[in-house]
Amino acid sequence: MKITRRNLLSGLFALPFLFACAQMGGNAGVQRMYVINCGENRTNDLSRWTPGLNEGKAWVFSNHCYLIQHARGWMLWDTGISDLVAASPNGVTTANGLINARMPKPLSESLRELGVAPGAIKYLAMSHLHADHCGNANLFTAATLYMQENEYNAAFGPEPQKFNFVASNFEKLRASPAVKLKGDHDVFGDGSVVIKSAPGHTLGHQTLLVRLPKAGPVLLSGDMAHLQDNWEQQRVPSMNFNKDQSTQSMQSMRAFIAQTGAQLWINHDMAQSSRIPKAPAYVE
Ligand SMILES: [Zn+2]
Secondary structure (H helix, E strand, O other), rough: OOHHHHHHHHHHHHHHHHHHHHHHOHHEEEEEEEEEHHHHEEEEOHHHHHOOOHHHEEEEEEEEEEEEOOOEEEEEEEEEEEEHHHOOOOEEEHHHHHHEEEEEOEEEEEHHHOOOOHHHHEEEEOOOOOHHHHHHHHHOOEEEEEEEEHHHHHHHOHHHHHHHHHHHHHHHHHHEEEEOOOOOEEEOOOOEEEEEEEOOEEEEEEEEEEOOOOEEEEEEEOOOOHHHHHHHOOOOOOOOOOHHHHHHHHHHHHHHHHHHEEEOOOOOHHHHHHOOOOOOOOOO
């Protein structure tokens, strides 16, 4: 082949260009995501989540787990309400009668239908350690755990109940390899799945950016906001760990969304979530 200036240039540029494509996600990153129904929370008083509004109003919050297929393995974000609750069709009432949690279909059954054994989950992260997000954490002892260090220390320290954490929900993860975070973290190093620190609901609460190959960037809310209206009006539930941090996190996530163009998927918003395909369907 005759070496021309043009050949030389294309040869030089091809390799970096391929690397750049791989880093942007594409086929090398996230392949698909399953949104799994992981129970629901009912309440007789929505006002605890919307201070000053909805006194005595009954409400049903949706709840999900998110199973992400990445070229390097399966990642699970949140583990839902405990599968044990599935044995009680009328649910289990907690928080002094404020919340009735129901789990119509166990997570272990949903995973079995997808052909994914709990031991195949290599990466586990939860938005925070309230019972509706970590109820089945003990199933995933084969995974590396990604958690903010302060949330981790509160959970596995001497007084988890002080933070409204129930240690039995996640006790088996005590021996798991853990990456303790102090802020944001790019899980696979390719920008396709990024944990974003968003404290306030709990001391180490976090959200998750997932760059899907077709749908584009999606930010999974955790409990940064429970309802679309709360997100728009920047309302902070009265039970949050830190109100000012909650407000700051909503502001920083708003800036992050503007910068990335991500869609915000609000885990507990039933109306919004009903428009998203659920497992066994998936989003790409
Ligand atoms: Zn929640």
